[in-house]
Amino acid sequence: MPIRKWILQYVTTLAVLTVVLSLVQYLKGRDVEYSVEFGMLWAFLAATMFLGTRIYYYRKNIYCAVCNDLPDQGNGKDERA
Secondary structure, three states, rough: OOOHHHHHHHHHHHHHHHHHHHHHHOOOOOOOOHHHHHHHHHHHHHHHHHHHHHHHHHHHHOOOOOOOOOOOOOOOOOOOO
């Protein structure tokens, strides 16, 4: 399992979503404390679902072009080379 890659992607996704969601709430007129709390909560939920889906696809050996965690399923040659 590419654990290190997933952790880096999870942390990056969590940080970006927290900032975006907090900023949206702040621009809607909410106070800063509520905006940050909202952003952290929903970013955590969304990033956890993202990670859970990645792990599920990996364990079920389902190819995902976005994830690119599994080797090429084609003719046995890796086309990235």
